[in-house]
Amino acid sequence: MNDKRNTRQTPFHKVLPVVAGLAGFVVLWQLLANLYEPFILPSPAEVAERYRIMISNRQPLASHFGITFLEALAGFTLAVITALPLSYYMYRHPFLDQLLTPFIVGIQAVPIVALAPLLVIWFGFGITSKVLIAALVAFFPVVTNGLVGLKETDPRLRELLQIMGASRRDIFFKLEVPSSLPVLFGGLKVGMTLSVIGAVVGEFSGAGKGLGYLVNLARGNFDTPLIFIGLIALAGLGLGFYLLLSLLEQILMPWKKKSIS
Amino acid sequence: MAAPAIEVHHVSLAYTSIDHPELRDIQLKVEDGELVSIVGPSGCGKSSLLRMIAGVLEPTAGHITIFGKEHARRHWSELSFVPQDSLLLPWRTVLDNVCLPLELDRDADRDTIVKKARAALALVNLSGVESKYPRQLSGGMRQRAALARALVGNARILLLDEPFAALDALTRNQLNLELLRIQAQTGITVVLVTHNIFEAVFLSDRVVVMGEKPGRILGEINIPLPKPRTLKMIGTPEFSHWVGSIQDLLETGWGDQDER
Numbered sequence: 001m002n003d004k005r006n007t008r009q010t011p012f013h014k015v016l017p018v019v020a021g022l023a024g025f026v027v028l029w030q031l032l033a034n035l036y037e038p039f040i041l042p043s044p045a046e047v048a049e050r051y052r053i054m055i056s057n058r059q060p061l062a063s064h065f066g067i068t069f070l071e072a073l074a075g076f077t078l079a080v081i082t083a084l085p086l087s088y089y090m091y092r093h094p095f096l097d098q099l100l101t102p103f104i105v106g107i108q109a110v111p112i113v114a115l116a117p118l119l120v121i122w123f124g125f126g127i128t129s130k131v132l133i134a135a136l137v138a139f140f141p142v143v144t145n146g147l148v149g150l151k152e153t154d155p156r157l158r159e160l161l162q163i164m165g166a167s168r169r170d171i172f173f174k175l176e177v178p179s180s181l182p183v184l185f186g187g188l189k190v191g192m193t194l195s196v197i198g199a200v201v202g203e204f205s206g207a208g209k210g211l212g213y214l215v216n217l218a219r220g221n222f223d224t225p226l227i228f229i230g231l232i233a234l235a236g237l238g239l240g241f242y243l244l245l246s247l248l249e250q251i252l253m254p255w256k257k258k259s260i261s
Numbered sequence: 262m263a264a265p266a267i268e269v270h271h272v273s274l275a276y277t278s279i280d281h282p283e284l285r286d287i288q289l290k291v292e293d294g295e296l297v298s299i300v301g302p303s304g305c306g307k308s309s310l311l312r313m314i315a316g317v318l319e320p321t322a323g324h325i326t327i328f329g330k331e332h333a334r335r336h337w338s339e340l341s342f343v344p345q346d347s348l349l350l351p352w353r354t355v356l357d358n359v360c361l362p363l364e365l366d367r368d369a370d371r372d373t374i375v376k377k378a379r380a381a382l383a384l385v386n387l388s389g390v391e392s393k394y395p396r397q398l399s400g401g402m403r404q405r406a407a408l409a410r411a412l413v414g415n416a417r418i419l420l421l422d423e424p425f426a427a428l429d430a431l432t433r434n435q436l437n438l439e440l441l442r443i444q445a446q447t448g449i450t451v452v453l454v455t456h457n458i459f460e461a462v463f464l465s466d467r468v469v470v471m472g473e474k475p476g477r478i479l480g481e482i483n484i485p486l487p488k489p490r491t492l493k494m495i496g497t498p499e500f501s502h503w504v505g506s507i508q509d510l511l512e513t514g515w516g517d518q519d520e521r
Contacts, residue, residue, distance in 0.1 A: 160348050163342045
């Protein structure tokens with residue numbers, strides 16, 4: 001029944017809650033800003049004004065945005081290309097699963113803010129250390145969800161394909177991959193969002209560019225509106241990545257959105 | 262003389278110890294074009310026997326031959342299978358699900374595959390839903406699609422593991438009639454596992470009755486009801502007689518178990 005209701009939604013009905021939510025957020029922000037000094041909580045108008053000044057002073061936000069975007073995307077890509085094969089091998093070889101799981105969980109348990117300075121010392125203040133930090137935080141949800149997704153393959157379907165005479169390769173591409181996609185995409189979405197956090201943590205630990213650097217710089221100058229600009233840009237970046245993956249999810253899993261006739 | 266479609270030679274199956282087998286000394290012969298049902302209580306090993314015939318479970322002792330050939334890797338054009346829960350791949354459309362067994366043959370071209378899949382869907386009266394996903398279909402339609410998938414390779418043997426058990430009585434009757442029609446039309450050999458005695462009598466040329474602990478064959482009953490069969494036969498005294506005979510045979514199994 002829910003599926004039927006969802007298919008009746010027009011694009012207008014889908015966008016309406018988002019627009020209403022954003023408008024409500026801005027109104028609430030404005031109301032709260034009236035209660036505090038601009039130094040503590042600048043109003044939306046003051047943040048917009050700071051952005052205008054930033055543009056007029058030729059301090060483009062786009063370059064910082066671009067750097068963080070690149071670091072997060074490269075880190076996420078690195079995480080995916082290492083985590084997916086690893087999750088497959090862990091799935092195929094339980095020994096490997098038992099051997100590596102404590103290490104993977106152990107690395108995940110170390111706070112990334114504690115690990116970031118070490119990576120910056122090892123790999124320098126450039127983009128490499130940020131990419132590695134982003135990859136490290138994104139790695140865990142991708143490898144875990146990849147493994148869980150593969151493990152959830154219905155054994156009855158596997159048996160049926162075996163009766164059909166399917167090879168190991170057929171079973172992988174025609175069954176295990178599509179079957180694990182819903183769970184895998186959950187991990188990809190979390191990993192993608194975390195890679196943005198990883199890149200910013202890396203920039204906090206030492207950088208000359210990027211949104212994390214911008215926020216850190218603004219903090220040093222007590223420039224609260226600029227902090228807000230950085231935060232909004234980061235939220236937009238995370239949201240953009242999330243929407244991109246959601247779009248990819250819809251393209252790769254069209255059966256998920258089809259309604260019950 | 263032609264070899265039987267399926268021959269099960271003294272097959273036993275044990276998961277833990279051969280002293281406590283799940284299935285003990287099963288001997289069964291199914292002739293080409295015959296429709297045989299296997300009935301028995303839950304846990305008697307009916308489905309395990311079917312899986313051994315399908316080649317996905319190895320007997321602990323004994324062997325199985327298909328058209329006289331020793332158990333080897335099966336091919337969908339020889340032997341196909343319909344499970345209880347249809348087991349259609351949810352990410353594939355109905356047409357793609359039916360195409361799947363043929364896609365596994367690397368030499369087959371797409372046009373031929375699609376043509377055969379559409380013909381199989383027409384055979385089970387499921388044309389018009391090719392582009393739908395399994396979750397968009399009713400339970401009966403899903404089972405029809407699973408049946409089409411089983412028939413697409415023109416298999417000579419069709420194994421059915423309680424395929425209509427989850428359906429309502431009306432749909433089940435309808436699909437039973439469809440199965441009889443398809444069997445008469447294609448001459449395919451059918452082995453049906455069911456716990457429904459009425460269904461077994463209605464469909465079968467012969468019913469194999471199994472007992473449990475360990476799973477074994479208690480006896481076989483030929484069903485000489487005339488063909489084509491109709492639903493009206495279900496209420497006749499002759500039909501009830503065969504149902505009663507199977508019931509009696511099943512009860513001998515309970516007696517054996519009590520004695521142990």
